[in-house]
Amino acid sequence: MKFGIMVSEGPYTHQAADTAYNFIAAALEKGHEIYRVFFYHDGVNNGTRLTTPPQDDRNIVKRWSELAEKHEIDLVLCVAAAQRRGIADADESKRNGKDADNMAPGFRISGLGQLLEASIQADRMVVFGD
Amino acid sequence: MEETAGEIKKIMYVNRKAPYGTIYALEALEVVLIGAAFEQDVMMIFMDDGVFQLKKEQDTKALGVKNFSPTYRALEMYDVEKIYVEKESMEVRGLTVDDLIIPVEVKSNEEVTKMMGEADVLLNF
Numbered sequence: 001m002k003f004g005i006m007v008s009e010g011p012y013t014h015q016a017a018d019t020a021y022n023f024i025a026a027a028l029e030k031g032h033e034i035y036r037v038f039f040y041h042d043g044v045n046n047g048t049r050l051t052t053p054p055q056d057d058r059n060i061v062k063r064w065s066e067l068a069e070k071h072e073i074d075l076v077l078c079v080a081a082a083q084r085r086g087i088a089d090a091d092e093s094k095r096n097g098k099d100a101d102n103m104a105p106g107f108r109i110s111g112l113g114q115l116l117e118a119s120i121q122a123d124r125m126v127v128f129g130d
Numbered sequence: 131m132e133e134t135a136g137e138i139k140k141i142m143y144v145n146r147k148a149p150y151g152t153i154y155a156l157e158a159l160e161v162v163l164i165g166a167a168f169e170q171d172v173m174m175i176f177m178d179d180g181v182f183q184l185k186k187e188q189d190t191k192a193l194g195v196k197n198f199s200p201t202y203r204a205l206e207m208y209d210v211e212k213i214y215v216e217k218e219s220m221e222v223r224g225l226t227v228d229d230l231i232i233p234v235e236v237k238s239n240e241e242v243t244k245m246m247g248e249a250d251v252l253l254n255f
Contacts, residue, residue, distance in 0.1 A: 112164040119251045127254050
């Protein structure tokens with residue numbers, strides 16, 4: 001089955017990012033396809049490479065980056081949500097006249113259309129959030 | 131996006147939260163407006179505190195945030211015409227359709243459950 005995923009909550013504060021990650025890992029292991037993971041609302045905070053959790057804790061952002069690299073999963077941060085919350089890649093940063101960027105490897109920034117397109121293309125759209 | 135041409139899905143936007151206090155309602159509305167370009171079979175359901183999103187005469191001055199409720203009036207121009215409120219959520223909050231900023235259809239919890247079952251995609255906000 002082809003799954004689309006939306007993550008609506010930020011890492012650490014909320015379990016959504018962990019549950020989504022575990023769901024995706026289990027789905028891949030069973031041979032399912034992950035069409036896209038779309039990060040919305042505070043979920044875009046899953047995509048900042050500046051995240052520095054304590055050493056004895058999981059690194060949620062790094063875990064996403066590794067998952068993307070290993071399984072070629074499309075991790076998309078909503079541009080409007082990311083701009084509000086200060087998450088930017090080099091292009092976005094430049095476009096908005098900022099002095100830094102912070103997007104983690106394996107992610108990309110794109111529009112809400114990517115959420116809709118994933119909803120249409122996937123066999124099931126699964127939302128992780130409140 | 132050529133692959134999506136011809137395929138129409140039933141997309142149901144489920145709005146459950148109050149308009150202010152969190153950003154969910156505003157960002158949900160942004161999804162619906164952008165999503166209109168995909169020409170799918172969309173419907174919106176407002177339930178729980180989500181029914182307050184459609185309340186007339188919202189005044190956010192004291193909150194210092196923008197009153198985005200007039201944007202709901204634009205939904206019609208985006209061909210989003212199936213807009214429902216859950217009867218039980220309205221009743222328990224003392225609201226009637228006359229209190230709302232746009233015309234809506236009232237559906238019972240049972241009907242909402244059925245509609246959710248029939249939708250291809252549920253996006254919860």
